[in-house]
Amino acid sequence: MQKICDRLGPAAVKSFFWRWVRRLPSPFTQADLRAGYVYELAFRQFEVSDTCMFDRPQAGRMWFEGVIRDHLDVGRPDQIALVFHRRLTRCTPGTFRTRVLTRGVDPTLCCYYKSSRMKQYFKEGRALRTETVISDTHDFGIGRRVCALNWYALRAVGESANRCLCDAEAADAQPAPDVATFCRVTQPSTTDDGLYAAGLRFGEARVMTVLAALVGFCHLVRGFRNRQIVERVRALGAAPYTTRQATYDLRRLKRKGLIVKLAHTHRYQLTSLGRRVAVLFTKTYGRVLAPGLSALDLRLPEDVTSRSPLNTAWRTFERVLDDYIQAQLIAA
Incomplete structure (x- = not known):
């Protein structure tokens, strides 16, 4: 099938066009044709x-x-x-x-x-x-x-x-990065050239917003520029975000090996490691940590917490743990 598809090229398209255009009335006169006027696809x-x-x-x-x-x-x-x-x-x-x-x-x-x-x-x-x-x-x-x-x-x-x-x-769909990679990304480090690379702290609002902006499929074709990241981060986050901040973030992402700069351009692309880290951070923060902490908020009214399986299970765990600790202290 692929071999058949490979036969299609500019020559085949032009051949098809000229085969049928001869059967259609042409706006060109004989004088136009002699003067060199022709169709150009x-x-x-x-x-x-x-x-x-x-x-x-x-x-x-x-x-x-x-x-x-x-x-x-x-x-x-x-x-x-x-x-x-x-x-x-x-x-x-x-x-x-x-x-x-x-x-x-x-x-x-x-x-x-x-x-x-x-x-x-x-x-x-x-x-x-x-x-x-x-x-x-x-x-x-x-x-x-x-x-x-x-x-x-x-x-x-x-x-x-x-x-x-x-x-x-x-x-x-690949497994998440290992613990060593997670520590290397989140903690300050140095590159092989001795350059300092600031850590990308998990849970920090700015880091999470930048990573969420980077995994967009619209960046797959030509990569992304500093200005595009600024626009997407501003759209996703509530805090102000400047071009200077984007330059700093792109520098530390590059030194961590999460993005690469495309040759002879001002564009960047995520590496395979960068996409895995960004997906891990974004999924964990947006689907586990943030909703979980919201459900466990002590300021929630009783009628709301009673409808949360996580909150109910957590309160049961706390009560059993407190009873166990109290029993051990009495026994001692």
Whole structure:
């Protein structure tokens, strides 16, 4: 199948065009043609897709549903929507964005970069389909004219974007970093060149917000700049965040090995370790620590704490522990 797809190129597109354009009326006169006026093909839209088949489709579907559920707050793509099997217009009531998956609904993960977009969905219940649609070739510094140079450059961009998205999802499913890595990231250290690297303290509001901003899928295609991180951190956090602070954070992230600077650019990308650390920090803080501490808040009214299984279990544990300690003191 891939060999058949590889046959498609600029020559095949031009051959198809000229085969059919001869049957259509032309606005060019014979004088125009003799003067050298001809059609020149340009890219209006270029799509590169990748299809991964699962030998166990049900397990693949469950995995993809988990990807969407995880990245509602971790990946923070620009849009996660469910495409219903009916036409939606501006007049259709309701907000068609949800993470509830039912029969007859295809989950779709979308993220955008300028005029281009990436789309991922589970196709026909057995394959993971990833598509990169480039609507403006200038977004990637590539010309619009249909020629071999532009064709293969666009194909390389699309294949790289698809691969980065799948690799990022696979990295999120990997085990968390070990204790030694956790300590190296959270505590001050020095690089192999002897440069000081400040620690990224777990739970610190600024650190958690920066890491949450970094794992966005919209950064997979071209990486991110200082200005983009400032904008996303400001949108996610309540405290002011300046360009100078972003420069400091990018420096310590780079020295910790969590990001790398792209050659000959002012852009950065997450490393495999960086994504694993960012996902671990964000998931643990947002899904375990923050909700758990909120549920255990002593200032909560009794009618609220009684409905919390965690609070009820914790109070029972405290009562049993106090009784045990008191009994041991009396016995002593």
